[in-house]
Amino acid sequence: MCTPSTPSSKRGEPGDFERAEMLERPFMGCMDKQLGRDAPQALSSKRIVAKCIWMLRRPTEAEELIGEIFELVEGRGRGSMGFIGRLRGRAWRIKML
Numbered sequence: 001m002c003t004p005s006t007p008s009s010k011r012g013e014p015g016d017f018e019r020a021e022m023l024e025r026p027f028m029g030c031m032d033k034q035l036g037r038d039a040p041q042a043l044s045s046k047r048i049v050a051k052c053i054w055m056l057r058r059p060t061e062a063e064e065l066i067g068e069i070f071e072l073v074e075g076r077g078r079g080s081m082g083f084i085g086r087l088r089g090r091a092w093r094i095k096m097l
Helices: 014-035 040-055 058-075 082-096
Strands: none
Touching: 040 058, 058 082
């Protein structure tokens, strides 16, 4: 059973982001396995981890994860959830900028 972690605030200290990443990574893996990598909950978990990594000044690693998120969102647009995938794709681009 997956249990959500508590993400850090926008003005957190570096230790807060490290702790949030430590808590969210196992949850991210759990969501990937139980719901699928492109499930909205799994994508949200990936976004939280990417934000933590970025705030910890590891931009290369964060950009790789953001790229993976974009690929998954764009892929949703080709499946049976195409309309939702396209809407989410726009929302993710806006949110990540």
